[in-house]
Amino acid sequence: MTDRPQPGKRITIRDVAKSAGVSYQTVSRALNDKGEIDTSTKQRVLDTARRLGYRPSRFARGLVRQDSTSVGLVIPNLLNPYFTEVAAGALAAARRRDWHVVVYDTAEDEEQELSTLAVLGSQVDAVVGYFSQPGPVIDQYTSGMPVVQIGRTDVAGRFGEIRVDGEQGVHAAIAHLAASGRRRIGMLDHDHHGEASVRYSWYADAMREHGLPTFVTPAAQSIEGGQRAMAAMLEKHPDLDAIFTYNDVIAIGAMFQARLLGRRVPADFAVIGFDGLAIGTMVEPPLSSVRIDTRRVGAIAIDQVGQLLDGVKPEVATVRATFLLRGSA
Template sequence: MSQRITINDVASAAGVSRQTVSRALNDKGEIDGDTKQRVLDAAKELGYRPSRFARGLVRPDTTSIGLVIPDLLNPFFTEVAAAALEAARAKGWHVVVYDTADSVDEELSTLQVIGSQVDAVVGYFNLSETQLDQHTHGIPVVLIGREHHATRFSSIRIEGAQGVRSAVDHLVAAGHRRIGMLDHAHAEPSDKHQWFCDAMNAHGLSPDKVAGAVQSVDGGADALTRLLKAQPDVTAIFTFNDIIAIGALRAARRSGRDLAVIGFDGLQLGTVVDPALTTVALDTRKIGALAVEQAARLMAGDEPLSGEDLVVQAVLLLRESA
């Protein structure tokens, strides 16, 4: 199999910097015409991103990004996608949205389709950076909710530790000591589980009352039923996300249990359930807008956002369920 051509190969062939290649390919005005043409010729000769430069399937003045979402039926990801689409629309960009059903195989299939047909990829991935690098053909990648290491990658970091600590503090202040968690049903515990454990340990409480939940209303209801059967003394629950929490509220009501429930996400949907859902809330509009802005900077070769500028902090939003 031939070696994958990267933006660095184009830069070497044209005798310019990586940033100059990015500016030339994105039709930025800060470089002279001869240099731009030399870069375009090198990209075409090397076969770099053939869908745009060798086969001409997309106009050179069109910017397209691939937005990869694990589950569009989950309102949290729908809200993030809507924010990203709004931010991209303001820039006149085209957006291709893919739902991977939270499947690594679907992630690979998606990248095989869009990896050479867009200017950047933004979204949620379980694939390793090595796998992502192999299938994104040298273009910028913005990862949401996880760290990055490759130089052409960036990430939007979700910082939820303090928000979860506030949630546990609130439950303890209300007199709860037997607090459980409904985590996701994946093999490995989530970051939220670690934040929950740290918050519980800070109060000298055991964080061992945990059940895994499929990320749906029914999944939350089923997980709460299982947890209460194993740990009937639980009086409060923190959940991996709001959808699971809504299922837990339903199961608690059906069983006649007076249970405090706190979710994580801050969905608008949480305001229409009864009781209204207390949650550790994220600004989904900020997540989507930051992801698009970072993709724009990476494509243009500008200095990317860094540090706290790429962090979205979760905060406790008190309603009626806890």
Template sequence: MKRATINDVASAAGVSRQTVSRALNDKGEIDGATKQRVLDAARELGYRPSRFARGLVRPDTTTIGLVVPDLLNPFFTEVAAAALEAARSRGWHVVVHATADSAEEERGTLKVIGSQVDAVVGYFTLAETELDRHTRGMPVVLIGRDANAGRFSSIVIDGRQGVRAAVDHLVAAGHRHIGMLDHANRAGPSERHAWFCEAMAAHGLTTAVTGAQQSVDGGTEALTTLLDAHPGLTAVFTFNDIIAIGALRSARRRGLKVPDDLAVVGFDGLQLGTVVDPALTSVALDTKRIGALAVEQAARLLDGEQPLLGDELVVTAALTVRESA
């Protein structure tokens, strides 16, 4: 598909190029009805103002915006490194922004990069209608979330079977009292929490869950809270590996041996998990594939090629057994 031009928008809206420019730049010289007609035409055609005409970059340069919640979390650092490598192989530039897992920061980031990049890939919590307003006409690849709007693409993370394998592994080792440290900043229970509850129910087991902040300290504090409330727990599954590493520290402080007294299973499969003691058992994701896949999909959308579809966009997690469980 050929990218729409300002002339296409002007023709569709029945106005001049100058009127299109005024409408898109929110100038006050046109009436509201005309402005809305131009905006509707631009959205319908998928038009975005050229960065090149503004002298922001050379016309032969492609730049994508990579948005992640937290670069201090090694998982997102690994994904970002993979995306940078994939973009570099194409001669592309990448602008990286971290949003602190905040919807308000997401809005601010999109306002900043909206005129600086050709496509956006990353992690967002904003509703798709709001994402559409900020990225009008721009290819957008969402990571770790299903897209309902047809113009967005999604890299889907499927951890259901990996979490089921983790619970099966714990049950086979004799554990019946298994807790979870979930993501504390979500509006409700996470998808990983749902996978965990489903796996526990398959064994006729009930769950004990405590929210944890996304840090080693958060995992340390959350496991203390969980064990104080449920001292009979012998195993814990965590939302991610960073929380799990905090749980390992908390267990040591309580005088618990891992995995003899308490088994710990994380989620992400970070390289960092191989250097902690004991080495972390985790439901692992291929971070290199996530980053590379996001860039490949953005390239296809920018080039007007047939995008990847269905299972091609699914990254499946699998249990990696090490020493902690």
């Protein structure tokens, strides 16, 4: 239908009213099941709302300001401080707009993610987050709703997109290790269904640049996961003199374990993480890392929601990581 608002634009009561040929007060009465409207008109309004993909926000209706915008922020794991920092950036940006953010934790579970997506449509006006589901599935659950995906490249055409590019940062980290005489540099990678991460590909490319061999062990994304993976790695390759990890949480566990096994950090064993989190300053020695501006990621996501609500498809945003040298390398 030619009267349907363009994809990505927030569909309003006025859009439904225009398409159904009634006043927006009539649409409000129909959607709220008021009695002052005849049955055929009510059905026409409901059919039109369904066709256009209009989704009233339960949260917004319950707030003092009826025009307030609510955003659902979907993250895989609140216990991972990376996502907490991104959420803090999004919350700060939303406050500046007087918007409301509702945080959903999917616990890195695909079924929970689907369940969250099923709920989102009737609760918020836009969705931001980290998803494992393919684009068509997300599109099906969020038809017409503004969506911003973070950290993916296979993003559906109507969605906003934020990419994290750590290639140069990882290359700088490996170059630092090589320049300081490290030659046996391993990686603890995120174990995701047996597939190597893109961060592993950056590490492997950087190692090839310096003519160095690669060593990889999978690790769960936790301090305990880092400890277990570091123990396994050093048992298999006791001559390693440095480790690069998928994220800072794994790196902290790796550093604890390396020291338990008698390695001096950084004197004879260097540790570099990825994310550049504030928690890295709370360990001794402070953790070197490939740093992402996490607050900026959250702020960009909210800015892209604003563009989508205005009917503008935002350009792909890329946040580039840099090497942050602290005491562990």
